[in-house]
Amino acid sequence: MSKRKRHEECPEEGGAWEIALADLMTTLMVFFLVMWLTSIVDPSKRKAFVDALIGEGAGGENISAEETNMQSVTPIESLKPPISTQEIEEAMSKVDPKDIDVEDTPEYTKITLRSDSFFESGRATINDKTREQLEKLGETLAGRGQKLSITGYTDSIPIENLQFPSNWELSAARAATVARTFIYMGVDPALITIEGKADNDPVAPNSTPYGRSLNRRVIILVNKQAEKQDTPTNKPAFDLRNRQ
Numbered sequence: 001m002s003k004r005k006r007h008e009e010c011p012e013e014g015g016a017w018e019i020a021l022a023d024l025m026t027t028l029m030v031f032f033l034v035m036w037l038t039s040i041v042d043p044s045k046r047k048a049f050v051d052a053l054i055g056e057g058a059g060g061e062n063i064s065a066e067e068t069n070m071q072s073v074t075p076i077e078s079l080k081p082p083i084s085t086q087e088i089e090e091a092m093s094k095v096d097p098k099d100i101d102v103e104d105t106p107e108y109t110k111i112t113l114r115s116d117s118f119f120e121s122g123r124a125t126i127n128d129k130t131r132e133q134l135e136k137l138g139e140t141l142a143g144r145g146q147k148l149s150i151t152g153y154t155d156s157i158p159i160e161n162l163q164f165p166s167n168w169e170l171s172a173a174r175a176a177t178v179a180r181t182f183i184y185m186g187v188d189p190a191l192i193t194i195e196g197k198a199d200n201d202p203v204a205p206n207s208t209p210y211g212r213s214l215n216r217r218v219i220i221l222v223n224k225q226a227e228k229q230d231t232p233t234n235k236p237a238f239d240l241r242n243r244q
Helices: 002-040 043-054 065-071 085-091 128-141 167-184 209-215
Strands: 100-104 108-114 146-153 192-196 217-226
Touching: 085 100, 085 108, 085 128, 128 167, 146 167, 167 192, 167 217
Parallel strands: 146 192
Antiparallel strands: 100 108, 108 217, 146 217
16 A cells, blocks of 8 residues: 555656746746846936836935936037038948938038938838948937938839838838938937828929939938937847848
């Protein structure tokens, strides 16, 4: 009787250690996941988030949400000076001059990109030959605190596919691609706005191939006045080269 009892207990003992091992593996997985998430979050924002949750500072004083936000604001004095036309031209020096136009006004700097040279036909994917220059422009714009308005335009020929039901979606997607590239290179997302205008506001007649090519464009307006901005974050942990 005793032997039978011991024999029946063996499977139960084996099952117990397997459950314990599974619990240990789950705990380790959660631990390393938390460590990984902690490593990719900006330290200053992580501290502000924790302080806001507990409502106390290191000295035990209560901290309001407004005070926490104020601590993460970068003074205008610490920003780089407003970007100049010369810096833009240097960043885009390898682009064919006929594919880019830079116009300077008292309020803003207007950068016009010809879509045929920067995007694949009928898509919002950046061409490899101009990707490096667009990334360099984004890097040059980063850290200046200047607001950016990015608007996409198309010609009047309709487009209709699974990805872009109309030119509205295509024009907005191209503006968004430029914006994501700048954000990847360090520009504060809070400073960027995008818009798609399809074939509205043409700069040339759509009756000729050349006129349509001029209308396919992305316009970047760089406000010359710097704004207060949140503390710059690290670059997002993804690669835009495989994204549209």
